[in-house]
Amino acid sequence: MRIYRHNVAGETVTVYVPQDERDLERFRDWVLTARTRGPIALDTETTGLDVFGASYRLRTVQFGDEREAWVIHWERGGAFRTSALWALEVIERFRIHNAPFDWLVLDRHAGVSLESLAPRTVDTKLLAGLVDPRQPQEGGIGTGLKPLSAYYVDPTAPDTQGDLTAVFRSLGLTKATGWAGIDLDHPTYNLYAGLDVILTSRIAPVLAAELSRLGVRDVLVQYEHEIARICAVMQRKGMILDEDYVRTLSGLLRQEEDEYTKVAARYGVENVNSTRQIAEALIGMGETLTERTASGALKVDKAVLLALADMSMQWERLNTRTPNPLADAVLRSKRAGKWCTAYADTFLETVDESGRIHPFINSMQARTGRMSITRPALQTLPSSDQMVRRALLAEEGHVMVSTDFAAVEMRVLAALADVKRMKEAISTGQDLHDFTARLVFGEGFTKAHRKLCKGVGFGKVYGGGSATIARQTGAPMDDVQRAIAAYDRVYPEIKRASARWQREAYQSGMVHVSATGRRLPLDRDRTYAVVNYACQSAARDVLGQSMLNMEEAGLLDYMRLPIHDEVLCSVPANEAADIAREIERCMTFDLFGVPIEAEAEIGKRSWGSLYGADY
DNA sequence: GCATTCACG
DNA sequence: ACGTACGTGAATGCT
Numbered sequence: 001m002r003i004y005r006h007n008v009a010g011e012t013v014t015v016y017v018p019q020d021e022r023d024l025e026r027f028r029d030w031v032l033t034a035r036t037r038g039p040i041a042l043d044t045e046t047t048g049l050d051v052f053g054a055s056y057r058l059r060t061v062q063f064g065d066e067r068e069a070w071v072i073h074w075e076r077g078g079a080f081r082t083s084a085l086w087a088l089e090v091i092e093r094f095r096i097h098n099a100p101f102d103w104l105v106l107d108r109h110a111g112v113s114l115e116s117l118a119p120r121t122v123d124t125k126l127l128a129g130l131v132d133p134r135q136p137q138e139g140g141i142g143t144g145l146k147p148l149s150a151y152y153v154d155p156t157a158p159d160t161q162g163d164l165t166a167v168f169r170s171l172g173l174t175k176a177t178g179w180a181g182i183d184l185d186h187p188t189y190n191l192y193a194g195l196d197v198i199l200t201s202r203i204a205p206v207l208a209a210e211l212s213r214l215g216v217r218d219v220l221v222q223y224e225h226e227i228a229r230i231c232a233v234m235q236r237k238g239m240i241l242d243e244d245y246v247r248t249l250s251g252l253l254r255q256e257e258d259e260y261t262k263v264a265a266r267y268g269v270e271n272v273n274s275t276r277q278i279a280e281a282l283i284g285m286g287e288t289l290t291e292r293t294a295s296g297a298l299k300v301d302k303a304v305l306l307a308l309a310d311m312s313m314q315w316e317r318l319n320t321r322t323p324n325p326l327a328d329a330v331l332r333s334k335r336a337g338k339w340c341t342a343y344a345d346t347f348l349e350t351v352d353e354s355g356r357i358h359p360f361i362n363s364m365q366a367r368t369g370r371m372s373i374t375r376p377a378l379q380t381l382p383s384s385d386q387m388v389r390r391a392l393l394a395e396e397g398h399v400m401v402s403t404d405f406a407a408v409e410m411r412v413l414a415a416l417a418d419v420k421r422m423k424e425a426i427s428t429g430q431d432l433h434d435f436t437a438r439l440v441f442g443e444g445f446t447k448a449h450r451k452l453c454k455g456v457g458f459g460k461v462y463g464g465g466s467a468t469i470a471r472q473t474g475a476p477m478d479d480v481q482r483a484i485a486a487y488d489r490v491y492p493e494i495k496r497a498s499a500r501w502q503r504e505a506y507q508s509g510m511v512h513v514s515a516t517g518r519r520l521p522l523d524r525d526r527t528y529a530v531v532n533y534a535c536q537s538a539a540r541d542v543l544g545q546s547m548l549n550m551e552e553a554g555l556l557d558y559m560r561l562p563i564h565d566e567v568l569c570s571v572p573a574n575e576a577a578d579i580a581r582e583i584e585r586c587m588t589f590d591l592f593g594v595p596i597e598a599e600a601e602i603g604k605r606s607w608g609s610l611y612g613a614d615y
Numbered sequence: 616g617c618a619t620t621c622a623c624g
Numbered sequence: 625a626c627g628t629a630c631g632t633g634a635a636t637g638c639t
Contacts, residue, residue, distance in 0.1 A: 273636050366631050377633045380623040464629030532630040564624040
């Protein structure tokens, strides 16, 4: 037995690293007694993040409580594996920090299904996010093991991940190669592997007590664990990548990038990503740049360049001036480069051996509880063009079905702020922006009036003012101000709710408690954002409930991605219409008297087919 | 590490 | 009293 000791919060803790069968027997004895005392913390060390990659390896499985940890060297095989598997079976309750990751690792590399692990798990990262969802940069504690340990357990607790990268460097390894390359018996590696479960063990009860003190209900905690499990199932399933298509696409995009990079070079811009070079060259061509960034530099973003290139935001020719060829070339080069690097190439880098990509779905990432998807960022694929989404396919014999909520944030606002006339309009099935335009401008309202009212509605949901709404809608400032005033007369409850929510937040430590009991911390200098937080988080919880409904209806196997107000599914082609109706039913609710409704769109094999592709 | 930019809802 | 657009992920340049 190798034994390491460390001081945590004034107490000596012990990390045991079994070396032989006799040591493993001691481990099994510990499991049998420890499991009667309460939940056991669980963690894994692996070769990295690429869980579905061909060369990925599970290296160690760690178990522990507040005082001791056992680091089981899975990589050694034999009795090490059977002991770890036995423990994974007999332990009734686990504590895991960022459980979806370890569920998927153990599911794929230890043959322990996430369906068996998830119901036994409390995820300390979820608990932390329900106490305070903010990242350290936003003024929160953060939801990583390191900041939580420092805050709740011991300010001197080591940064086990960060410190190990320093160890990697001292061994001639890098952050990328260290997790796979470090010696399984390296003392720091084993000590830190053990400390992670000890820290998780200590954080869990403190967070549970915090949630109880703050009045966060257990149903919300349970709900989040169910959603995390559903997201992990979606991640495990992944999506089929059309690899031939992506390889071709990558080549074409790179070619387009090169072509326009050369054009830009003719105007003296060596690097199309250097805003300074672009600004200098444009001024040299006699253009005048007026807009500046927050830090005072000349702004040369897409809007500025499109205007110089005589194009609308949809890249249509305006015929209002002679297009500036440099602006045009920079726009095209940057777009092709980004689409290639961020999308096409990332698809090829993350695809597994069976041709699927498995994006990380973080079920509770944003401070409003919104989900996020990374590696690749499938929530942000271009929607103006089918080109990139065309690369992702439904299963063989399936079609893509995308089901969107109808104007969910406006409906949620009507429900939460109890906006009488808005609720009437929605309940009677009217187009909300038509309805508003009629109330504000009378029966003879125009399309421009409707557009303005839509912009004002967005402004209400986002907490924007007249200047921003004018900029976004392109309407004159006077009209915007009149429309806002009229809007406030028609729907006075919104302003009142905003004022009430801000007042209540001031009285409760700058936190708004959402309709589902979620804690939404406000920034002191922009408390107006509470309206958006309330709407965004309620919409997110409506999405989450829909996902639970879908699982209940037996649709989990079809689910692929959650995209804020949409669920993307892969559905057997011959049953698509029926299943689409079933999905819509799962996404239909009554929220405080406001109908939340969804509409499914049935596509073809590729995701791009829902954006105009013919396959 | 911060700033800028751009992709999404 | 007034007015404030919200939330993400990712690549890249510059210091």
